[in-house]
Amino acid sequence: MKPKTQIVNLPVYQPGKPIEEVKKELGLEQVIKLASNENPYGSSPRALEAITAELGSVSMYPDGSAVDLTVQLAGMLGIERNQVIFGCGSDEIIALIIRAYLQPGDETIMADQTFSVYKTNADIEGAISIEVPLVNGTHDLPAMADAITDKTKIVWVCNPNNPTGTLVSEQELVSFMNSVPAHVMVVLDEAYYEYVTDASYPNSISMLKTYPNLVVLRTFSKIYGLAALRIGYGIAQADVISLINRVREPFNTGRLAQVAAKAALGDQEFVAKCRQLNAEGIQYLQTEFDRLGLSYFPAHGNFIMVDVNRPGKEVFQSLLLQGVIVRPGFNLYPNYIRVTVGSVDQNKFFIASLEQALREVSTPV
DSSP: OOOOGGGTTOOOOOOOOOHHHHHHHHTOSOOEEOSSOOOTTOOOHHHHHHHHHHGGGTTSOOOTTOHHHHHHHHHHHTOOGGGEEEESHHHHHHHHHHHHHOOTTOEEEEESSSOTHHHHHHHHTTOEEEEEOOBTTBOOHHHHHHTOOTTEEEEEEESSOTTTOOOOOHHHHHHHHHHSOTTSEEEEEOTTGGGOOOTTSOOHHHHTTTOTTEEEEEESSSTTOOGGGOOEEEEOOHHHHHHHHTTOOTTOSOHHHHHHHHHHHTOHHHHHHHHHHHHHHHHHHHHHHHHTTOOBOOOOSSEEEEEOSSOHHHHHHHHHHTTEEOBOOOTTOTTEEEEEOOOHHHHHHHHHHHHHHHHHSOOOO
């Protein structure tokens, strides 16, 4: 049996190490995971109550069109119901967009250090990924616009960018959109949208009327704390959503995910609290990094990418032995680690462990 030639050497996505696996491997009783940008405060109590109430219906298929959730979200965002599509996390929406629009030989543009799922899915379809270097960890939008050719179908902008956490402002995005041909789709991945406190952050939903080639992605996995249920969504013009829906599998979001998402949307007080606690956590970690003489990218999500002045993988291993899981292994930033902003106690434990790791791991020659 012969698979697609383009997937033979495709790397398998490596998630953050599970807590239970680390405990078992290293014989540790206490382990904190600050690798996958999960919400350390869990999810809204309303979401948990909704899940519990729905457990009696797990023998029934979910609503394949997620009608109730669509109505609620569309009303909240001030858009039409036919402008929304839900997926098994926003990851699935990325895959569906690529399945619907990219053919072998088509070009798609992205940053050279960004969410890896864009390139992986493009590779699967035989498309060509054009990777434009970041500048100070931030998307170089003018260079990305210059990279557009007659073969370009999709441009990806992760905002805030994962893993660097940097931001593209509304002014920068508008200027970029004005330079992009109308037939080229721009996908704005806003997985960390709810965490952003910077006033320059784009109001992307309002931009949809001006730019019909814009698609916005968001998720319930981050601030809403529903990562285990896998539900995210895309917003675009109705004709774009209609085309993407043609390649969507039926029943791609579960009953529990849909009811939990509805309840989570109704608890914006929980969202606001998590945003505030996250901002305080960022300030604490940045202050500690300054004290330790470590540089870092500006953080606008719920994570910080910090230069530890040593091989990131070695610092990761030292932290792991102390019961702290972070994210290393960034090709363009080998001396960096990405750490999720945790609770107050988790952040303090991480800093103490990091100080120990910095003593144990020698600086590069």
